[in-house]
Amino acid sequence: xxxxxxxxxxxxxxxxxxxxxxxxxxxxxxxxxxxxxxxxxxxxxxxxxxxxxxxxxxxxxxxxxxxxxxxxxxxxxxxxxxxxxxxxxxxxxxxxxx
Amino acid sequence: xxxxxxxxxxxxxxxxxxxxxxxxxxxxxxxxxxxxxxxxxxxxxxxxxxxxxxxxxxxxxxxxxxxxxxxxxxxxxxxxxxxxxxxxxxxxxxxxxxxxxxxxxxxxxxxxxxxxxxxxxxxxxxxxxxxxxxxxxxxxxxxxxxxxxxxxxxxxxxxxxxxxxxxxxxxxxxxxxxxxxxxxxxxxxxxxxxxxxxxxxxxxxxxxxxxxxxxxxxxxxxxxxxxxxxxxxxxxxxxxxxxxxxxxxxxxxxxxxxxxxxxxxxxxxxxxxxxxxxxxxxxxxxxxxxxxxxxxxxxxxxxxxxxxxxxxxxxxxxxxxxxxxxxxxxxxxxxxxxxxxxxxxxxxxxxxxxxxxxxxxxxxxxxxxxxxxxxxxxxxxxxxxxxxxxxxxxxxxxxxxxxxxxxxxxxxxxxxxxxxxxxxxxxxxxxxxxxxxxxxxxxxxxxxxxxxxxxxxxxxxxxxxxxxxxxxxxxxxxxxxxxxxxxx
Numbered sequence: 236x237x238x239x240x241x242x243x244x245x246x247x248x249x250x251x252x253x254x255x256x257x258x259x260x261x262x263x264x265x266x267x268x269x270x271x272x273x274x275x276x277x278x279x280x281x282x283x284x285x286x287x288x289x290x291x292x293x294x295x296x297x298x299x300x301x302x303x304x305x306x307x308x309x310x311x312x313x314x315x316x317x318x319x320x321x322x323x324x325x326x327x328x329x330x331x332x333x
Numbered sequence: 334x335x336x337x338x339x340x341x342x343x344x345x346x347x348x349x350x351x352x353x354x355x356x357x358x359x360x361x362x363x364x365x366x367x368x369x370x371x372x373x374x375x376x377x378x379x380x381x382x383x384x385x386x387x388x389x390x391x392x393x394x395x396x397x398x399x400x401x402x403x404x405x406x407x408x409x410x411x412x413x414x415x416x417x418x419x420x421x422x423x424x425x426x427x428x429x430x431x432x433x434x435x436x437x438x439x440x441x442x443x444x445x446x447x448x449x450x451x452x453x454x455x456x457x458x459x460x461x462x463x464x465x466x467x468x469x470x471x472x473x474x475x476x477x478x479x480x481x482x483x484x485x486x487x488x489x490x491x492x493x494x495x496x497x498x499x500x501x502x503x504x505x506x507x508x509x510x511x512x513x514x515x516x517x518x519x520x521x522x523x524x525x526x527x528x529x530x531x532x533x534x535x536x537x538x539x540x541x542x543x544x545x546x547x548x549x550x551x552x553x554x555x556x557x558x559x560x561x562x563x564x565x566x567x568x569x570x571x572x573x574x575x576x577x578x579x580x581x582x583x584x585x586x587x588x589x590x591x592x593x594x595x596x597x598x599x600x601x602x603x604x605x606x607x608x609x610x611x612x613x614x615x616x617x618x619x620x621x622x623x624x625x626x627x628x629x630x631x632x633x634x635x636x637x638x639x640x641x642x643x644x645x646x647x648x649x650x651x652x653x654x655x656x657x658x659x660x661x662x663x664x665x666x667x668x669x670x671x672x673x674x675x676x677x678x679x680x681x682x683x684x685x686x687x688x689x690x691x692x693x694x695x696x697x698x699x700x701x702x703x704x705x706x707x708x709x710x711x712x713x714x715x716x717x718x719x720x721x722x723x724x725x726x727x728x729x730x731x732x733x734x735x736x737x738x739x740x741x742x743x744x745x746x747x748x749x750x751x752x753x754x755x756x757x758x759x760x761x762x763x764x765x766x767x768x769x770x771x772x773x774x775x776x777x778x779x780x781x782x783x784x785x786x787x788x789x790x791x792x793x794x795x796x797x798x799x800x801x802x803x804x805x806x807x808x809x810x811x812x813x814x815x816x817x818x819x820x821x
Binding site for chain 2: 251253254258265266269273277281284285287291296311313315326327328
């Protein structure tokens with residue numbers, strides 16, 4: 236199982252991680268060896284075995300729909316790197332009037 | 334009373350209750366101890382001495398003005414908290430640069446329950462970044478040193494909490510355990526550490542790593558002390574839908590060490606080639622000790638054990654890649670200056686996360702990506718079912734399962750940093766517990782030829798923490814290992 240640099244770049248794009256060329260090469264090697272190790276799972280017969288997403292019994296957790304005091308806007312924004320008029324500020328998402 | 338920081342939790346609470354010492358005195362003795370040994374150990378990312386003294390003063394005031402029966406259970410007791418659990422208005426870094434200036438606007442339920450019980454917070458302890466690691470070397474801030482030998486790691490990811498308790502800087506510390514992050518550092522540092530059943534303790538305010546695996550755990554010097562804290566933090570929390578509405582028993586540990594009628598299983602898959610001789614020898618001796626106390630020792634099999642490591646690293650990283658998607662430099666955390674939206678996301682994450690965190694996000698993203706989901710993530714979830722069934726079948730015949738905590742004692746700082754797979758292998762005996770959701774308790778059972786502690790693990794059925802605490806309490810009543818302290 237050998238990943239290519241193109242595959243590493245594709246994963247980094249999906250994960251929204253900017254990686255240096257050095258990191259890409261390092262992760263290419265390390266992820267290849269980890270995935271080669273993980274390939275042992277292909278040998279397990281899991282034909283009629285259901286997947287486990289959670290070890291807890293399946294159940295609905297409900298609560299009364301009661302109005303509670305929310306955090307204040309100042310508190311919610313206290314860690315915001317960029318803010319304006321009590322809102323989180325982000326760069327333009329769609330340009331040219333799209 | 335020169336050695337307040339050597340007291341057990343129960344001793345300290347007794348002295349506080351009798352008015353023999355004040356909370357300010359106990360707290361100051363721990364702060365003094367921290368000042369002496371912290372420069373060598375580096376267990377804390379953030380110390381909160383002013384907060385601690387203020388809380389201690391309030392505790393003393395409350396005690397002065399109220400009858401004993403009205404006072405909360407842990408009034409005036411100092412503790413340390415792993416820096417992945419939120420404490421309102423105190424910086425919470427998760428060991429990461431991306432949260433270097435993050436001030437949580439709320440407090441984790443576990444921390445709040447202990448505050449309500451009257452504790453004093455000494456500080457926030459070092460951790461591998463986002464709890465990803467087995468040595469605490471992945472912290473963006475500092476490397477914590479093992480109090481028994483400072484050239485060695487304390488284990489991880491809760492290495493700061495483990496080292497703080499081991500070095501006498503706190504009688505109790507909270508940690509988190511996703512694949513062994515409480516039990517393995519407890520073992521490396523020669524103390525006792527509990528990972529409760531998944532769903533037993535609220536995770537509200539625990540910054541998420543692998544949500545189907547994460548548990549909040551506790552470090553102390555003995556099972557008896559752990560029981561006092563466990564009773565306070567366990568139980569349903571409306572703020573965490575995964576916390577179960579199952580009554581928490583009052584845990585009564587008495588002086589009875591007779592274990593007649595108890596069946597302890599020893600799985601052959603945990604005594605494998607590659608395990609250090611000193612580890613196997615000390616764990617086998619401890620198992621014989623349980624037998625001498627009356628327990629019946631039964632050889633059992635957990636046949637899918639060898640698959641736990643790949644299953645864990647696919648499931649935990651897949652969940653991590655989703656959980657850590659929230660760090661985008663918009664609402665909190667490091668934000669890059671790039672002016673286009675996507676570039677800002679990518680650079681905030683690229684620069685804010687450290688190397689191991691990016692490696693796990695990459696691995697998890699790959700395991701979930703189109704074309705690979707069934708082969709990796711889907712298959713891992715199915716094999717997880719088989720691992721879970723191994724435990725269910727074993728617990729039809731035994732009350733607890735005894736194994737080493739880790740294949741080795743504390744390794745040297747830097748020994749595994751260039752080989753992630755070798756580092757991951759340190760967790761092979763602790764990961765299955767998280768995959769099955771069962772509780773695990775680590776405790777010291779001896780030393781290797783270098784003088785480093787060896788730990789043993791007892792695992793139990795879901796919600797049977799009490800059984801584990803009783804068994805280890807019986808062991809600790811009749812042995813001395815847990816009383817050993819490093820020479821600092």
